[in-house]
Amino acid sequence: MFSPLIPGLFPQSGEDPAVVVETSPERPLLDGSWRVSILVDHPNPDEVNVSPPDLPSSITFAQVRKETRLIRTTPEEGTRWTLVEFLFVPQRTGTISLGAFEVSIPGKRVFTRALRTYVVTQEGGREEYHPRLSWESYPPSIKIGESVELTLRIIDWDPDKTLAHPAFQETAPADALLEELPLSKADLDQGLVLRLRLTPLEGTRVSLDPFSLRFNTLSLEAPAISIRLNPPGAAAAPGPAPVDRSGTEEPAPLASGPAPANLAFPETPLKVFPLFRKAYGETLDKARTQWLRGEYSGALGELRRGERDLLAGPALVVLRRAAETALGLTETEDEKWQPLGFSLGLVVISFFLLILVIWRFFYRNRKRNKVTSLSLWGFRIVLLTLLAILGWGIMDLGKIGGISRNGALQSAVLHACEAYRVPDTNGAVSARWREGQPVKVRTVGKLQPSPAANLWAYAESPGGDAGWVHQDNIIFY
Incomplete structure (x- = not known):
C-alpha cells in the first residue's frame, strides 16, 4: 500500500524531495511483523535520515535497514531513490496508530502522514472497534470570570455506523456557568460529540465530574476534568497547544479525576508532648484552612512538611494517611522523619x-x-x-525543605494532572495522577536550555510512574 507524501512524485530541483510510504501487510498478526517502507527521492543513502515517532506501548521496534532502489521513469531510464525500511512487532490486537516520520536530507526536511493499521490474531480476522470518550486539550488554569471552551471527542468509533449528536443533560458545577454549544455535521464527521462553554464565577478550582452519553444502545462515560482558577487580575498559566489526535494513539480516559468538593477535614486528635504542641498546632491549622478552601494538595503538602520537619511529626502520619484515603490516593509513602x-x-x-x-x-x-x-x-x-x-x-x-544539598531531589505534591514522556503536551501521556499525589522531582525545568522547557519538571511517584508535568501543577514542601 503506497502513499505519496506530495502530489508531484518527481519534484523539480529546489523543491522538497518526494517521499512515498508503503506498509505491509495490510492487517498484521499479533506478535508478527509490520513493515513500514519509506522511499525518498535522494540517491545517496548516507545523506538520508528518517526518524520514527514516539512508539506506543502496543508496538515494539525490531530493526531498520537502508538501501538504494532504482525507480524507472521510462522503460529505458530511471533515478536512484533511497529506501529506509522499519520493522515493528505488534504487541496487542486492535487499532494501532503511529505519528509522522521525519525525513531529512541536507537542507531539506519533510514529514510523512500519520499511519494506522489493525492487528488481528489470525488471517482474515474481523476488525473490532472499542469506542471511548476523551477531552481535547484545555488550559491548566484560567481566570475567574473567563470562559473556556471544552470539546469532547469519541475515539475508535466504527466508521460504518452513523454518529448522532448525543443528548447532554448534566447540570453546571457549583459556582460556574455551563453552556452547550452547537455542533455541525463536519464536527460529527471528525468525531466531535460535545462542545461546552464553562465560565467559573468563584473558587480555586472548577471541575466536571464524570458523566455518561448515550449513542443508540451504547453508553460511554466522559472522564472528569479539573482546571485551576486564578484571581480576575492574575495572568492565566500558558495552556497546552491543541493536539492533532488524528495520527496518534489516544491514551486511556483519565481514571484519576479531581477530588470531590467539600470534603470534611479528617480530624484525628492525638496526644502530643507539651513542648511540641505549638508547632504541631500551627501546622494543623494551616492544613485545615487550606483543606476547607478546597486546596487539598496544599493541605497535604503542609502535613507532609510537618511530618518530616517537626519533632511532633510522627503524630501527623495518621491524619495525613486519612486525608490521602479521602482523596483516593493509594500509592504513597510516609515521610522520613528528619526534624x-x-x-x-x-x-x-x-x-x-x-x-x-x-x-x-x-x-x-x-x-x-x-x-x-x-x-x-x-x-x-x-x-x-x-x-x-x-x-x-x-x-x-544539608536537607532543608525536602531539597538535598545539590538540589537534585525535591519533595512535592501535585494537583490532578497528566505527565508526558517529553516536556511537551504534544508528547505521549506517561502517567495520570490524582489531586495530592506525592512525588520526587528529579529534574527541574528551569535547568533546561529551551525556554519552552522552563515550564516543566520531571516527577516520579512512589508507585514508579514518571513523566514531565507542568510546574503550575507542583507544590514543593
Missing part, C-alpha cells in the same frame, strides 16, 4: 561534648603523666561516637 530543630540541637550538643571530652582527657592525663590502655580505648570509643553523631547531624542539616 531540623532536632538535628541542629544534636550538632551543637555533640560539638560541645566533643570539646569537653578532648579537654578532659588531655587535662587529666597531663596531671597524671600516665595514660592507661583502658582509658585510651574509652577515649577513642567516645570520640568516634561523638564524631559520628556530629557528622550525621551536619548531613541532616
Whole structure:
C-alpha cells in the first residue's frame, strides 16, 4: 500500500524531495511483523535520515535497514531513490496508530502522514472497534470570570455506523456557568460529540465530574476534568497547544479525576508532648484552612512538611494517611522523619561534648603523666561516637525543605494532572495522577536550555510512574 507524501512524485530541483510510504501487510498478526517502507527521492543513502515517532506501548521496534532502489521513469531510464525500511512487532490486537516520520536530507526536511493499521490474531480476522470518550486539550488554569471552551471527542468509533449528536443533560458545577454549544455535521464527521462553554464565577478550582452519553444502545462515560482558577487580575498559566489526535494513539480516559468538593477535614486528635504542641498546632491549622478552601494538595503538602520537619511529626502520619484515603490516593509513602530543630540541637550538643571530652582527657592525663590502655580505648570509643553523631547531624542539616544539598531531589505534591514522556503536551501521556499525589522531582525545568522547557519538571511517584508535568501543577514542601 503506497502513499505519496506530495502530489508531484518527481519534484523539480529546489523543491522538497518526494517521499512515498508503503506498509505491509495490510492487517498484521499479533506478535508478527509490520513493515513500514519509506522511499525518498535522494540517491545517496548516507545523506538520508528518517526518524520514527514516539512508539506506543502496543508496538515494539525490531530493526531498520537502508538501501538504494532504482525507480524507472521510462522503460529505458530511471533515478536512484533511497529506501529506509522499519520493522515493528505488534504487541496487542486492535487499532494501532503511529505519528509522522521525519525525513531529512541536507537542507531539506519533510514529514510523512500519520499511519494506522489493525492487528488481528489470525488471517482474515474481523476488525473490532472499542469506542471511548476523551477531552481535547484545555488550559491548566484560567481566570475567574473567563470562559473556556471544552470539546469532547469519541475515539475508535466504527466508521460504518452513523454518529448522532448525543443528548447532554448534566447540570453546571457549583459556582460556574455551563453552556452547550452547537455542533455541525463536519464536527460529527471528525468525531466531535460535545462542545461546552464553562465560565467559573468563584473558587480555586472548577471541575466536571464524570458523566455518561448515550449513542443508540451504547453508553460511554466522559472522564472528569479539573482546571485551576486564578484571581480576575492574575495572568492565566500558558495552556497546552491543541493536539492533532488524528495520527496518534489516544491514551486511556483519565481514571484519576479531581477530588470531590467539600470534603470534611479528617480530624484525628492525638496526644502530643507539651513542648511540641505549638508547632504541631500551627501546622494543623494551616492544613485545615487550606483543606476547607478546597486546596487539598496544599493541605497535604503542609502535613507532609510537618511530618518530616517537626519533632511532633510522627503524630501527623495518621491524619495525613486519612486525608490521602479521602482523596483516593493509594500509592504513597510516609515521610522520613528528619526534624531540623532536632538535628541542629544534636550538632551543637555533640560539638560541645566533643570539646569537653578532648579537654578532659588531655587535662587529666597531663596531671597524671600516665595514660592507661583502658582509658585510651574509652577515649577513642567516645570520640568516634561523638564524631559520628556530629557528622550525621551536619548531613541532616544539608536537607532543608525536602531539597538535598545539590538540589537534585525535591519533595512535592501535585494537583490532578497528566505527565508526558517529553516536556511537551504534544508528547505521549506517561502517567495520570490524582489531586495530592506525592512525588520526587528529579529534574527541574528551569535547568533546561529551551525556554519552552522552563515550564516543566520531571516527577516520579512512589508507585514508579514518571513523566514531565507542568510546574503550575507542583507544590514543593
